[in-house]
Amino acid sequence: MTGIARLFTARRGVGRLHWTDWVSYAFLAVAVVLMFGPVLWLVLSSFKTPAALLEFPPTLAPVAQKEVRVEGYPQPLPLFSVPMEDGTVRQLAQVRRVGIIAQMVDPASPAATVRVPVDKRTPVREVAFAFENYIEPLAKFDFLRFLGNSLFVTVVATLITLVINSMAAYALSVYEFKGKSLAMLGVIGTLMIPITIILVPVYLVVTEMGLVNSLWAVILPGAATPTGVFLLRQYMLTIPRDLIEAARMDKASEWRIYARIVMPLSLPALAVLAIFSIMWRWNDFLWPLAVLTKSEVHTLQIALNAFQGELQTQWHYLLAMTVVTLAPVAIVFAFLQRFITTGIANTGMK
Amino acid sequence: MTSPAPSAAPVRARFAPFERLGLALVRLFDPPMRAVQRLVGVGRMPYVFLLPNALFFGVFVFLPIGINIVFSVTGGTALFPSQRPYVGGQQYAYLLDCGSYLEPATCREDHFWRGVANTLKFTIFQMIAMVLFSLAAALVLNRPIRGRGFFRAVFFFPVLLSPVVVALIWKWILQRDGLLNAVLTTAGGEKILFFVDPGWAMFWSVFVSVWAHMGFYTLILLAGLQAIPRDIYEAAEMDGTRPWRTLVRITLPLLWPNLLVVLVLVLIRSVQVFDEVFVLTGGGPGTATMMIVQYIYTTAFANQVQNFGLAAAASVLLGLVLFGLTLLQLYFTRRKAA
Amino acid sequence: MAGLELRAIRKDYGPVAVLKGVDLSIADGEFVVFVGPSGCGKSTLLRVIAGLETVTGGAVTIDGQDVTRVPASDRGLAMVFQSYALYPHMSVYDNMAFALENMGVAKPEIDARVRRAAAMLRLTDYLARKPGALSGGQRQRVAIGRAIVRDPKIFLFDEPLSNLDAELRVATRKELAALHAEIGGTMIYVTHDQVEAMTLADRIVVLNGGRIEQVGRPLDLYNEPANLFVAGFIGSPRMNLLPAGVDAVGALTLAGRALAGVTPGAQLAGEAVTLGVRPEHVGLCAAPEADATVAVDLVEQLGGETFLYASGQADLKLTIRLDGQVGVGRGDILPVRFDRARLHVFDAAGRARPLGLAPRSPA
Amino acid sequence: MAGLELRAIRKDYGPVAVLKGVDLSIADGEFVVFVGPSGCGKSTLLRVIAGLETVTGGAVTIDGQDVTRVPASDRGLAMVFQSYALYPHMSVYDNMAFALENMGVAKPEIDARVRRAAAMLRLTDYLARKPGALSGGQRQRVAIGRAIVRDPKIFLFDEPLSNLDAELRVATRKELAALHAEIGGTMIYVTHDQVEAMTLADRIVVLNGGRIEQVGRPLDLYNEPANLFVAGFIGSPRMNLLPAGVDAVGALTLAGRALAGVTPGAQLAGEAVTLGVRPEHVGLCAAPEADATVAVDLVEQLGGETFLYASGQADLKLTIRLDGQVGVGRGDILPVRFDRARLHVFDAAGRARPLGLAPRSPA
Amino acid sequence: QTTLRMMWYSDGNEGEVMADLLKRFEDKNKDIKVVLDNAPFKAITETLPVQLASGQGPDIARITDMGGLAPFLLDLRPHLKDAATFEKNYGPFLEWMRVPGNTTAIPGYMTQLTVTGPFVNKTLFEQAGVPMPGPKATWEEWAKALKTVADKVKAPFPLALDRSGHRFFGLAVSQGAKVVDAKGEPAVVDEGFKRAAQLIVDWHKSGVMSKELWGSVSGAAYRGANEEFKNAQVVMYVSGSWQIAQFDKTVGDAFDWVAVPTPCGPANCSGMPGGAGLVGIKATKNPAEVARLLEWLASDEVVSEFYSRTLFVPGNLSVAKKGVAYPSAKPQAAAALKVFGEAVAAIDPAAYKIQGWTNSRIVFNAAISRIGQAVSGETTLDEAYKRIESDVAQQIAERAKKQ
């Protein structure tokens, strides 16, 4: 018990490593495997051929059966290793399989055919990245256009979100005014409404505004996020009041106080909101699917999910495209991650 | 109180061009905003700042909520409220028609109640697991270990994955011929069909949710831990406190405000859970992991008869529950402030 | 001319009256210091002047113009905050330039003004730095610089030195005095530090419970406190305030014995009064001349001076300040005598009463 | 008996040596104060004694037992932190009881001890409150209370008063002195406040750059600083340190003129030395007797005393302390004379040199 | 120039083939431009109905719930050059696309006809040394044989049947299920239906089927066994014709797989027909152009190229009669396609009727959802029957509510 407690409380890192240090490093090592492993697995899997994807037991690295060209046969033949009766193991190419017997030839001397029971042979495999999982779908559709649409939606929506949310948060954190509690209640109340359950009414509103099949139909509805207002407000509450009063003494207009003092000081929180907004927008699927039917306005997420049919899901493409959509999020994360702690810490609802 | 500037400072250099653009924008908007300020006076400026957000909110959140309420008292499959026949409380009555509220099977709309029960179960398990794991992670990350930033990122990055991707990844790992079963069989064990056993299905739903979101809560708790002054620990040490007592008597009580925040957020999020679990388990086996939001979604979209009325009624009920939770949270934060 | 006129200023926070009618005139170029116990309303009064708080009643006039309803940003005053409130994301230069930009001053003019102020405050080398990279004293100077560049009608300071350590405080205090001598603006300064008040002020305003107790030049307050509150508040260690009486003939009695030569006058006859005597005006003497005999409770030897804390009959508690190092120990019995010329007598209502002694003059 | 013995204590943080070999013996019941400039290692030394830092070299002995490797929780010392480090979620009672609970003391015994300490510190009425609902002075007393209930071998204080305002500080200082007189434990006290050091200490330890400069009774340090550093550090305002020389016959010269009657001796002949004279030992005099003539730059009238900041030829800067209120203004030219009996001379290495004058005694 | 928008989903390569054909059409008809909007299937089932209900949507769409969307479909007949041929080629399927009572409308054509049917891992049979049941064998005979094989070769799935209403009713029809009575009213839970449901539950109990398909997801969610079949863990996989292309690619020659005729029940040996139709949408502004395009695409020559390149079972009667060549298929796939082509002939009229009934999907979903619960042990079959009937009744009633 004490040992475990020490694990969580000991604060001195000097000197020898206490066994609790080892335990916490073990904990972290497990965490790294558990947290990164699945994603790594996804990335590796995305390079597998459809056949390899379905294989059990799965291999870690993407592998494919080796094929050889053998004189006299127009198609490349799959290569197997076969234990011979004399105890040696030879690599043979399979010509055809009939029932449980395979007809095989030695690639070196293609004249003689060998008959081998199928369960005796094991495929010779080599690591092979199925880049075609990426190349084919990307070539098949207008990738750049969809990317462009997604980027436009993500960037514009994030900018709008940042601006209007921060303005509202500014009003709710810096001023005292009539109706403030009501506004806060509205924000916190809607914080908890999952968008899924008002999808249809929002669709109606958007249709009535004539926005269907316009990227604005995707951008506008989610722009005023209660989460964003809440997060920014909590952060802005930590900005010393003195600064705002100092700015007033410095003859700054309220707009300037917002734009020149409060906004720059809220950068960590803005960065957090930006990360979340980018993530929401980039990954958004259900809503764009409802309002965007024309392929020229399709976002990447819709386009990529076109690999999910009624009866078949083309997993090799789907996984590859999932990796493609992960990349930008990863980049944004790498860029902004150091804000996350400060941002969230200070919005830690103190 | 220190201002948050130090962390903001290094960024400015990198964003210098953006900053110049920003300054230009500020200058552009300055004259009109000044005019507005002269017009309405300083005291009314907050309304001006609230206006854009409020407009968006009104049109895309409050109005739809209103329409939803209209949906819930009408029937049929027509989309436009004006074309839908008024049915009064029929949808609600249908949902609430139960032999015993503790036994979903006795309800007319048993799926709704199964959803409620499953959501409740999920929420409880997930709250416990989430708090335990994020607390453990936060406590470990709070130790003076090398590479803290890296490990923080390790825990946080799944937060950035979309729920669908998260579920896909894990489904891929947990399926019959997935990675985990491969590991189990190589270790000499039997394959386990995780999605056939209701217990396992619920377990993995909770596990995957915790996996995906614990980073966020870990950071909130970590912030709380780091806000506990070091000298309190030193005082405890001078007072001859054993580590376990330090954890129980010092750390946890001082972390309580942050723990409360985590509890409330986890609660709200788990009540709303949908895509993650849906993609992972499909709500099965049977209806063992079908959540309330999945019920609403299926009723409104996935069935051939898109029953907006019933779905809306269910969502209004859910909304009322969530609103209750909101008030609870407000109550707690108020009390904390006091 | 930038005079300031406060008329019957009142400020309530809900049911709590914080300022209960404050009248004050401040002349152009004057350095006025507000002192008073914590919570007495010093900051509130300063913020009322600044325009950061609206008043509940009364009027603020600057240069003869009523500005009571004018918002802070339009009053043309500059304020140095206790926390300095420097914009942490802006360089020193930008901090100083911000107000000028807000006023729409032209770029070259801004530059000239900022550089002039920076030179005056020896900040030129730090113009490009962020406040986070400055020492406490430098930050303090930036805060002042931000005020100076605007050339404001009036400077307001709210405990600007209280965040500095003792040594820096002394140094910055001297700089402030020099600055005032140089630019000569009207300055209103809040502090709770005796020494700052005594050394910086042209006039000190003593506030208590939302009212002004006394206004006057530092040494006047020190030498002739108008009432018990001011007497106790000004001076450190504080004045000894001893319960005393006036006998039938108008002579002062301390612990029942008449204090020779002190006659507050017959009009106080029979009343309980308070005798005030500063620690430095209590001297050791030969036993026969003693006004009181006290036992030493605690000796504080500071090297250059010595404080004795002593007590006598009838709950008499005395603080005595002696020059240099004194060979006195705990428990010693000392006869002491009060400097007749430096005594103060306060009536039951706390008002100072004349003693009819020879006028004082600086030593 | 709870004596403490530090032997050759060294502490490095990575490449930075913070303590460079400290030797010190502290007797049972002694009140020792550590002073020194910021960053000199005072806190580090205290924390080494407490066991909160491991040493790089040397040994700590308490009561003759080597505790160098004993963790803080087992050393049986008590520490009062600058920030008090009260447990904010526990009541005053629980704060004080916590350590006793840790030690497994029986409930009734805990109760008795806490109540006794609370009574001594006048905290009985606040036992149920949380620290957040206490004033600074009360918190300070709780922090002390938490230490005394444990009846520790040694009390450690790290700048315990620095968070209090001036008035409370004076009051609490007196209480601390009384407390030590009452319970008589060994106390080690870190401060940067002159007055605290002078008034509280049995012995003062002056630290500088991780080394001990001088150890001694307060007035001994004040009167006979062993070196330039101690001379400059002890006393406020600080001692005037004037560049001087010694002529061929061993007499002191200031700005080229011999200072009558001061003869550091022939062994310093021709060397550059530093003349030290405290502000209170500079007096005004008639022109013919003057050691120097200076012009007044700034006058600070504090009522009970007056500080003159003045400068003379050859960059001579003098601080002069005069009693009472003085009719001197800026720019006045004053002849001054140093009190011969109170002069200090330091050689080029900064060591104090005897002047061969009559021995001093307290006035 | 008019632009037509075609909303399209793909299971395999049909999107590319269609794009190809459209290019050819555009070359011939310079006044029409066709934009192919590839969408996930989810868009077709979940958001297209909402769009159509609000008056939005494409000009042409590839849909599967033809009965449900019938009210939104365009009648091409007035714009067709040769409506008679169209009707002749697609006759039986056109009924699926019409609102009840209408017998004349021509909303579109079938891009694909699907037939449910079994695939067998012949190699496993060979390894087990068990003979395969013949063409007219019953479900029960198959089940027994499969179990024997599976036990011998340690395959975890003797029989896998897609978790899908469509596949379930393949079984049910053979047991005599009718679903809808002569008046067009629902009569879901009849003897045939019960027999089929009982079989499913029994098979799960006896280990012929694994709970992984039917017992692992909720509601009407689809669950297939492609991976398992590919890994030779399934002896017989009852799915449908659309799998052929996929198996051709992923199984390769890991084992021999064959399609066999649907096993027989007491009523018949029928599978369920199904498929996707390419239809015009009523709200289009260019009905004539829509008709022109669809007529061209539906013409024998074009459509047989389409079937041939996508390895689809033809949904055009005259093309089917002529037979489609599948030059890109390997021998195993070609053989399987042949089996399925023949299976079309065995389809019972009841099966056509169910598929064409407006409310069929309501029934499909209810059946799957409730039987799934029974399989996982959450309810009993009797309880499930009751629930199915009330689910169906409630939804049909909701659909009937009009203002």
Ligand SMILES: Nc1ncnc2c1ncn2[C@@H]1O[C@H](COP(=O)(O)OP(=O)(O)OP(=O)(O)O)[C@@H](O)[C@H]1O
């Ligand atoms: N916003 C407010 N609401 C209610 N009371 C307030 C508010 N601001 C200040 N007060 C009260 O007004 C009184 C005066 O406050 P003020 O800040 O002016 O005191 P101060 O003299 O500056 O004290 P200090 O020396 O501690 O700074 C205090 O009793 C304070 O509690």
Ligand SMILES: Nc1ncnc2c1ncn2[C@@H]1O[C@H](COP(=O)(O)OP(=O)(O)OP(=O)(O)O)[C@@H](O)[C@H]1O
């Ligand atoms: N953890 C650490 N790592 C590196 N250097 C440190 C650490 N802690 C203290 N120091 C350095 O050790 C020196 C002594 O620090 P210490 O806190 O003992 O000073 P101090 O005398 O107490 O000063 P102050 O009067 O400011 O409290 C300082 O220069 C400080 O920068």
Ligand SMILES: [Mg+2]
């Ligand atoms: Mg104040």
Ligand SMILES: [Mg+2]
């Ligand atoms: Mg220190």
